[in-house]
Amino acid sequence: MQVAEASAVTGVDHFIENFLIAVDFQEAIEITPETEIAGLAEWDSLAALGVIVMFDMEYGKTITGNDLKASRTIADLFALAA
Amino acid sequence: MAYAILRNVRYAGLASCVPGESVSNLDCPPEQRAERERLVRNIGIEHRRVCAPGVCFSDLAQRSAETLLDKLGWDRSEVDAVVVVTQSSDYAYPGTAVLMQDRLGLPQSCLAFDINLGCSGYPYGLFAVGSMVSAGHIRKALLLVGDKSTNTDSKDMGFVVLFSDAGTATALEYDESAPPMHFDMHSDGSGYKAIYCPAGGNRMPLEKHHLDRVVGPDGVMRRAVDIVLDGPAILNFSITRVPPAVNALLEAAGVQAEGVDYFLFHQANRMINETIRKKLRLPVEKVPSTLLDFGNTSSASIPLTMTMHTRERLQGAGGKALLSGFGVGLSWSSCIMDVRGAVMPALVEY
Numbered sequence: 472m473q474v475a476e477a478s479a480v481t482g483v484d485h486f487i488e489n490f491l492i493a494v495d496f497q498e499a500i501e502i503t504p505e506t507e508i509a510g511l512a513e514w515d516s517l518a519a520l521g522v523i524v525m526f527d528m529e530y531g532k533t534i535t536g537n538d539l540k541a542s543r544t545i546a547d548l549f550a551l552a553a
Numbered sequence: 554m555a556y557a558i559l560r561n562v563r564y565a566g567l568a569s570c571v572p573g574e575s576v577s578n579l580d581c582p583p584e585q586r587a588e589r590e591r592l593v594r595n596i597g598i599e600h601r602r603v604c605a606p607g608v609c610f611s612d613l614a615q616r617s618a619e620t621l622l623d624k625l626g627w628d629r630s631e632v633d634a635v636v637v638v639t640q641s642s643d644y645a646y647p648g649t650a651v652l653m654q655d656r657l658g659l660p661q662s663c664l665a666f667d668i669n670l671g672c673s674g675y676p677y678g679l680f681a682v683g684s685m686v687s688a689g690h691i692r693k694a695l696l697l698v699g700d701k702s703t704n705t706d707s708k709d710m711g712f713v714v715l716f717s718d719a720g721t722a723t724a725l726e727y728d729e730s731a732p733p734m735h736f737d738m739h740s741d742g743s744g745y746k747a748i749y750c751p752a753g754g755n756r757m758p759l760e761k762h763h764l765d766r767v768v769g770p771d772g773v774m775r776r777a778v779d780i781v782l783d784g785p786a787i788l789n790f791s792i793t794r795v796p797p798a799v800n801a802l803l804e805a806a807g808v809q810a811e812g813v814d815y816f817l818f819h820q821a822n823r824m825i826n827e828t829i830r831k832k833l834r835l836p837v838e839k840v841p842s843t844l845l846d847f848g849n850t851s852s853a854s855i856p857l858t859m860t861m862h863t864r865e866r867l868q869g870a871g872g873k874a875l876l877s878g879f880g881v882g883l884s885w886s887s888c889i890m891d892v893r894g895a896v897m898p899a900l901v902e903y
Contacts, residue, residue, distance in 0.1 A: 496596060497587050516711060516784055517595055523788050524828050533793060536785035 474494045485526075488501035493525035494518035526552060556805040557680065557736045559687040563728035566896035569618030569619035569860035570613040571602040573848065573902040589661025590642040592714060593754050598825025601717035601848040603703045608903065610641045611649050611656075611799045614697040616903050618657055621722045624896045627693060629657065634694040636682050638674035640881070641701040642667065653697060664691065672749070672819045672880025674698055678889040679723070679876075680736045686725050694700060696723040697874055699853030708774045712782055715822060717848035721856040724896075732891040735806035744883040747786035751807045754779035786882075791825045795879050795887075796832040802875070802887045813889070814871035815863050816840045819878040820847070820854035851880065857900075864897035 487502050496513040501519040508514055519539050526532045542548040566718070577600055581589050593599050604613070624627060626678035635657065637650040648667035653659075670677050674687075676698045685691040703727055752763040761834035763777035764790055775781065795818070816835055818826055832838045841862035843854065850857050855876050859867060867874060872893030 486813055489638055497591055517592060520784055520824055521595065521786055523785055524792070524824055527789075527792055528828060528831065535789065536783070539785070 483546070483549050486552060487545060488524065489525050489529050489550070490545065493521035495521060502545055504544065504549065506545045507543060508545065508548065509543075522548070554789055555737055555739065556802065556808075557681070558739075559683045559734040559736070561689070561727055561729050561731060562686045562734055562807050563681045563726045563731035563733075564890055564895050565693075565724040565726040566586045566621050566625050567721065567723050567859055567864075567892075568617040568624070568898050569621070569719060569857045569876065570900060570901040571717075571719045571855065571857070572604045572608065572613070572766040574601045574603055574605060576603050582749070593760045595824060597826070597844040598715060598848040600715075600846045601703065602719065602850075603705065603830045604692060604701050604903075607827050608701070610639050610701040610718065610720050611637075611643050611652065612650075613701075613718065613903050614639075614699055615653065615720075615756065616658055616720060616901055617720055617722035618653070618695055618697060620898050620901050621695075621724055621896070624898045625724055626740070626805040627724070629659050631693050632657075632659045632663055632695055633691040634682065634685060635659055636668065636678060636694065636696050637808075638668045638670055638698040639698070639700055640669060640671050640851070650697070661757075668762055668883060670882070671700065671851050672849075673821075673878040673882060673884040673886045675855040675878050676736060676886035677738060677878070677884070679725070679734070679854070679888055680738065680886070680889070681712055682725050686727050689727060692727045694725045696725065697721070698723065698856060700851035702849070702851050706778065707779055709779060709782075711784065712780060715849045718832070718851045719795055719847065719850035719853035720858050721853045721860075723856060725749065735802060735808070735889040736886070737802035737888075738886040739794070739798060739884070741883045744781060744786065746781070747783045747790060747879050747883060748780065748881040750778065751782050787821075788825060790883050791821060792828045792832065792855050794883075794885050795814070795877055797800065797827050798885055798887055799875065799877055802889060806839075806899050808873075808888050808889055810835070813839070813873050813875045815865060815874045817855050817863070817874055817876045818860050819880060820849055820858060822849065853879075859892075860897060860900050864899075867892045868897055869893070
């Protein structure tokens with residue numbers, strides 16, 4: 472169980488690293504699984520496209536614009552990558 | 554129909570023409586500079602060519618065709634067909650190809666018609682014209698491809714920063730010694746709303762209020778006569794449909810990727826094109842791009858890229874090219890051909 476929890480933490484940390492590369496924000500920001508996506512100052516359509524590419528290339532998943540809109544937090548988004 | 558092969562068709566030549574006026578996506582107030590640099594970094598488009606007022610796609614295509622005919626030394630009376638692929642015709646009707654028959658001084662025996670396709674249009678046009686040539690009915694043909702996609706009136710910055718204008722002319726000729734051309738073509742009309750213009754056709758005839766700007770559900774201000782782009786849908790379509798189609802064509806044609814000198818993709822934007830390239834595991838040097846200097850030139854982007862980056866190589870010993878276009882429709886098409894010996898003059902500016 473502890474191993475599983477550690478793996479999940481590593482997974483979400485890596486996901487956040489990928490997310491920050493994908494959105495290419497100009498200002499460095501701190502992101503946690505609880506961070507609300509729509510509240511990110513630089514979140515825009517370009518960032519959304521970057522995240523869609525990230526899902527395809529890094530996780531082999533196709534997500535839609537509606538999937539992104541329905542994801543309130545980074546954790547919600549991470550769940551789509553599972 | 555997915556796969557087809559055409560024989561007896563020689564890719565005789567290609568010329569491309571763009572407006573002389575270049576605009577920069579980095580031309581903005583200083584406070585917007587950092588945001589624009591991020592945009593350019595991600596879409597890969599810095600400069601775009603924009604037609605001067607009153608200049609149409611057909612003017613660019615005509616200049617290309619005149620340049621090409623002169624370089625080829627073709628007598629205009631010998632041209633049996635002129636086919637235009639565009640979504641920016643001079644008039645709602647007649648089609649542009651018929652106008653080009655007259656403006657280019659082609660004979661009245663010349664067959665002329667338009668094909669309404671956008672970014673997938675170059676391989677489609679090659680197939681349509683190539684099929685007529687292959688059958689022996691047409692000996693010499695011109696294929697005019699491109700669009701005036703820019704709209705200086707648009708307030709949709711997601712649209713404005715992408716598009717650029719270009720017109721191209723390709724010559725095909727009946728030749729029994731020509732290497733075969735391989736094609737793979739697809740359509741998915743269920744996705745038409747990913748790229749479409751709602752008003753001005755017969756489904757939604759133009760009314761005065763269609764010229765009013767309103768903010769849509771996506772937060773973008775447009776008129777009903779402006780093009781709607783669904784970025785996520787276009788992206789997903791492109792990166793999931795194109796790589797398997799390219800692989801399927803290579804397999805059907807019995808061609809190894811290593812044996813192809815250039816992979817010429819429609820120039821959509823950097824995110825899309827780089828994702829496709831990486832999924833196909835293609836080396837950068839085999840996938841030339843004109844995005845930085847010419848943006849997305851719709852159906853002209855493949856031939857324009859051939860003119861800008863590959864014309865010397867493709868005319869020489871290594872002439873095997875794989876072309877792949879994808880976009881409005883939704884529609885996607887690919888082609889493998891050998892263009893050795895083709896006449897390819899340098900870029901023409903209008």
